[in-house]
Amino acid sequence: MRATVGLDLVERARALAPLIAGEADAIERQRRLTEQVVSALIDNGLYRALLPQNLGGAEAAPEIFMQMLEEIAKADASVAWCLGQNSVCAMIAAWLDPDTAHEIFNTSPGILAWGAIAHEARAVDGGYRVTARWDFASGSRQASWLGAHVRIIEADGTPRKSADGSPEVRTILFPATSATLHDVWEAIGLAGTGTDSYSVENLFVPERFSAFRDVTSALREKGPLYKLGTSASYSLGFAAVSLGVARATLDAAIALARGKHQSLQVKAMRDNNAVQGLIGRTEGNWRAARVYLYATADTMWRDLTATGEFSDAHRTAVRLASTWTIHQSAAVVDAAYHMAGATAVFRSNPFERRFRDMHAIAQQLQARDTHFEDVGRTILFS
Missing domain, CATH: 1.20.140.10 (Butyryl-CoA Dehydrogenase, subunit A, domain 3)
Structure with a gap:
């Protein structure tokens, strides 16, 4: 997958608008993006707007990302919302080791989704174990990987603390096939986003599939x-x-x-x-x-x-x-x-x-x- 850079992303988004507008009724009716739209977004590199260049992403400046979403939103809000959500999720690649990030984002379709911060994961040898359910996972229906932002509990049941004394929150990542998706998104608007819930049962997540999202000191990418x-x-x-x-x-x-x-x-x-x-x-x-x-x-x-x-x-x-x-x-x-x-x-x-x-x-x-x-x-x- 080659990187798309600069205004090329905006031009590609604008060119896709007629296709997206034509699929808008089906997206609304099915309550998720159609295969044609998802394929077009993938083929044109739009999901990779904020992915590091080291992984073949565009690592686009905010203005380009914003213009890209603005053009898509003119055609259909649900598509733009999912694209925005999944694109920002991909930024976590900057906190992962390169091999792990490559496995997630350079294996087709390479799309990650997650929901709101909730629940706990227990630290175990080599990683974390979790049983939980999360909500508001926009774009989860086209994702190959899911994530969750969780508080970490030590093996003895005590909460793990960050350096400032606050509860430690990590983002854990796992294949979408490891989770159960719950079809709950019956909403007044953004109906096509498939913003459903998802759950896992006694799932083991290896340490390398976790990260301190938005912690600058933990960054591996320096852009x-x-x-x-x-x-x-x-x-x-x-x-x-x-x-x-x-x-x-x-x-x-x-x-x-x-x-x-x-x-x-x-x-x-x-x-x-x-x-x-x-x-x-x-x-x-x-x-x-x-x-x-x-x-x-x-x-x-x-x-x-x-x-x-x-x-x-x-x-x-x-x-x-x-x-x-x-x-x-x-x-x-x-x-x-x-x-x-x-x-x-x-x-x-x-x-x-x-x-x-x-x-x-x-x-x-x-x-x-x-x-x-x-x-x-x-x-x-x-």
Whole structure:
């Protein structure tokens, strides 16, 4: 598998949009990505956007990753969400020994998925043993490997502590065939992500298939991307997905306004001053959100590549910009949806699904209102 680099990833994503849009109904109906879409993403190297170059990945800068997801999200939010999730999961390769990472990511299809932090793994000779169930594993239906973030319990039952005294959390990895997938994802939006649950029973995980994810001192790869870490990469990626959904919804509203005549009105919607004003304001809101997100990412990335440090100030800036962008994108989608009137409620038109997808995104971890509290606290006490 060859590496794809730079804007080539964005161009490939844009070229795949017609295929993805054509598969969107099937994705929604089946509640998982279709084989055609997964194969196209693999063949075009998009799952490898954040994989180290030493493993044949692109190791792409955040801006490229964000643009790639934005283009995919314009065609279908579920595909973009899964691609974002699986791509960031692949960053853990930077914490694994090269042979282990090669085994996971260079054996087809080389896709990793995981869910939320939960449960414990017991330390045993040569590794860990675990019985547990985890939720919210977006992209798990196309994954060949699964992971879990677990607290480590020593053989005598005492919690293992990190250097700062907090519970030690490791990410363990295991073949998807070792787990049982539970079909539970019946959701209002992002229906095609297959964000199901998975469980293992008395599973042994060798030590080499575990890592201290997002711990800089444990990195084996030295590229600046991995000092950014997975948490901030999720924030930027999912904010970009929200921008793509909002852009597609607003474009659909603009196209509708150019031709639709409202009930009992002689003029088209585009001749209505209220519609014109709403389009202008909503367009401005979308552009402002996008510029803010990308400018924040660019400033952070330039400093990170120059200094080798992902500072607390940049961590706060990324969190604020990502959360605010998701909320602004939801507002753009709401405005476009209401502008479309009754047209928007029919599944045959390009509003209803995007409305549901956007509000599913806005309910996720990356969009929590508590992020604003965290940022505000940092500002007030700094």
